[in-house]
Amino acid sequence: MSHGHHSMELKPEAIRLAENSTWRKLPMIAGIIGLASLAATMGLAGDDPKGALLSYLTALMFVISIGVGASFFVTIQFLTRAGWSVVVRRLMENLMAPLFLFIVLFIPILLNLDVIYKWTNPELQNPDSPYFDYLAVVKAPYLNESFFTGRSIFYLVALAAIGWFFYSRSTGQDESGDKEVTRKLQFLSAPAIMILALVSTFAAVDWVMTLDFHWFSTIFGVYWFAGSFLVALCTTILLVLGLKKSGLLDGVVTVEHYHDLGKLTFGFVVFWTYIAFSQYFLIWYANIPETTMWFGLRLDGTWSGASVLLALGHFVIPFAFLMPRTLKRIPLTLGIAAAWLVFMHYLDMYWLIMPTAHPEGPQPGLIDLTALLGVGGLYFAVFGWALGRRALIPEKDPRLPESLAFENF
Template identity: 40%
Template sequence: MNTNSTLLAESNFVKRMQLIGVIATAVGIILSIIGMMIDMQRFLFDYLIAFVFWGGIAVTSVFFSMLQFLTRSGWSVAVRRIPELTGGFTPLLFILVLPIVFGVGELYHHWVHPEPGDVILAGKQSWLNVPFFIVRLFVYVGIWVLMYFVIVGNSFKQDTRNDITPTRRNWMFSAPITILYGITITFAAFDLLMSLYPHWFSTIYGVYYFSGSLVGALAVITIIAVSLRRAGLLTDWLTSDRMHDLGKLLFAFNIFWAYIAFSQYILIWYADLPEEIVFFTYRSEHGWEVVSLLLLLIHFIVPFFLLLSEDTKRNMNTLLAGAVILLFAHLLDMYWLVMPYYDHDTVTLGWMEFAPLTALGGLFLLATARQFRRHHAIPLNDPFLAEAGGTQ
């Protein structure tokens, strides 16, 4: 029955993705350079948003694939290759982390240049100092790239093998690497985002960033899967049952995000301590209250009711709408985390905020399109492929 081609190199879908990628990268880089010349510090904050947004999605996509090996899932084989291909962005993080390394003094000026006599920051000096910080960033990226080459590499190897040795290796490696991923994504969130305002801390912050990134990754997978289906590609595998499964995961992990976000909020609200509440006072004044309410609306309320019913998860239009809303909501979430520390007296929003985002988004598409050209879009020879086959 499987008559669809799994090599999409010549498809219009991949060509269009590549074209959009080239344009977005070029436009984004030009705008970024202009932005750098206008206001270097603002550009760096914008760049950080783009980095944690696209980087988090790419890394968490690889995690999603790893999770399927960890749980020996059968259903997901039909869609597992999509996050493996978008994960092709991960190795680029080695280069893309450099602006943060060079801009560390501007981004993290609170702890790079602490005010004299600040006892609290003096106590955090052994962790928050520039050399250790930069080493840590490369360790995180190094572990992520290693994770990518092991898990996704073995998955690609399986395509041309008759025995299941590569899959067995992934079954073995997925458990320890999942632990490494959990630790690195947590500490990357602490270092990259929470240390923007180093007096404030929240122990749930790492999970918060992880849950948002997983929603973003699932949204990207869903958008690509719907687009592939619309282009008439892989329709034997991307059945409405599989799309329903993606919708369920997207819906469930968005509730997980809301649960984590609320857990953080309720504790701070109840205790009402000056050093903790500052996180939310920054985000409830001078126009930021609008952003906060918008975040609540599009990251939880609207997608919750939109994707609650089975019918809307099986309808490609509503599923796509939910995924697009959630991808945008995750972006707004990253903006909401970062920009109040650039200036909490005004909501800084202009074309500059979109410049590095466009550039990195273009690179994300280019990396994905390149992987689509080089690899099958379905994990052939996967031992569970038959189980994932269409049950329509």
């Protein structure tokens, strides 16, 4: 806690991108990479449209989870009237702003439900067909293309609306410094979190869990939430470190904020593990065929390597690595942990989705990379636009002084 001698004068060059800053090129570079990669993804799809669409879905679920995690972060900061996090909140808000993109980016999925999702096959409903599936029949009121599409549009619009609302209101405060804005966002954060919780739960269930429509798990929504929050934190850490490297945020984001972000990351590594373990352990122990087969696919044969890597890389290694206080306070080590966990979260999404395409084992290919660069490129192009448009921090937030002076003790 500061003892009152901190200078509150913010250097404008520390909190705003210079006209000639390399960061200003982000929208263009990322946008070009994104569009080119999406075109390449289409070209690479070739004669395996299902594999291509699932690679694309993996990229979508990975990138959208950054925006969803950021939305949870920002709304929780408002709900709890948090002070320490104000200097990093704007980056999270900039990560919320591009959520509207997914309304467009999901169109290829929604137009090809019959390629991706087995439950769309009408043969499953036909009692005379050899493919007749009792579960497809009883789940039909929920798992049918029109209801599924309607729900998906609802999730996407809700996420876009929450993302844009918090982004635009918070940036709107930059000039006026009106405390009413903070008050209003605090008030709206509670319903926003409730909507986010429901939307992210059912989006994860619909888009990912129903890939194997026989399988079910009540904790699945929480699992996806845990990974999303973690990847949003790690992305923010990497962005902060990148901006600092360019000489920005000098004297604004300090080692104390690294430390807190590191602690939260550590906490969410454990939380993700707790949820993942609960899901795995209970299914393994009860050993009911309907639910074990999902893990069976991932633990047998060549997918077992990915599962082991996930257990080690998403839990054991970062858990040990992020434990010491020092490593959370050194930019290099914190950055390594964050980058590693971003990669692990991608692996997690890959592990959830891709066994549907390649039950015989992982087949990472160029198309996975182009899909990721395509979705990620467009997402970070919008992020880059938001970054240059306003200050890098909410410069008139009433709690900013507390955040600037924040110290762990």
